[in-house]
Amino acid sequence: MILFVVNEKSGNGRGKKIWAAVEEKLKATGTAYEKLATVSEADAVDRVRDIVQRGRLKAVAVIGGDGTLHGLLPIIAGTGIPYGLIPSGSGNDTSRTLGIPADPLRALDIILAGKTRAIDLLETTAEGGIEQRTLTAVAIGLDGAVAADVNGSRYKRWCNKLRIGSFAYIIGLFRALAMFKPRPITVTVDGIPHEFSQGWLSVIASGPSYGGGLRICPDARPDDGKLHVCVVHNCSVGRILLVFPTLLTGGHVKRTRYVTILSGSSATVRSEFPMLAFGDGEPSGVTPITAVVRPGQLDFLIAVSG
């Protein structure tokens, strides 16, 4: 049996509409399935845990965005249960990285075909011992301020309605820039500290894409067994605005005066004042935060040619 976890809120209600089309096809193909419409991450965790414990699951598939996938990682990671996605979020960085089509029925075909690829996860521990697993990237500093502003905002709902979900992050950036002050930060990768007197943002990524399609660590691969770090530092607000469009192509990595790219198997970000961190767009605590890569922890359902 395939368990479908449906976040009807994701993508501003798109999850609900997508389920109707998906269910029709599941019935037409005689697929054994169970649907779980969940109202929150905690609700999903409790109910999915019970079903996983009962066993005999062929796969767990999410109809939602990166946040919905993120919420179930503590239950699915390391179990060998194939994890699938029918994207209905606004950022959809996981589907972008793994080549999962936006068309729900084509995404369903991938789930039904049952081919998996083992991908890496990031395990983070933030101030106060808050532990999380993240699939795409942990954003700290300015990005954290952007995520905090975007999540639950009215403009995110409008962008989703207009099907320009990624645009919400651009609005969030302008709003966060008006409030955020760069601070001294230390980014330690595999034990080697890198000091920045004006740290704007640090992103610890498993794959190349975050924030709705920004190619923050363009050389990262979700199954390369490494974590990748991008630090933007020591530049003016004007420079940040100039760098931002280059994130869409990954061209920012050439601006080595204020963009530093690192990689390794563990990374810690410390800041003079606590900075917010968001993993897969969900709150992960505040600095200091340490991320460790866990290679091949998740068997993700992907396209046969992917």
Ligand SMILES: Nc1ncnc2c1ncn2[C@@H]1O[C@H](COP(=O)(O)OP(=O)(O)OP(=O)(O)O)[C@@H](O)[C@H]1O
């Ligand atoms: N299983 C779930 N069921 C209902 N709500 C959930 C579930 N998991 C997480 N949520 C909540 O729903 C919110 C939106 O979900 P999600 O992040 O998947 O969609 P999105 O924000 O539209 O897309 P994206 O993360 O790709 O930008 C999350 O931020 C979280 O608060």
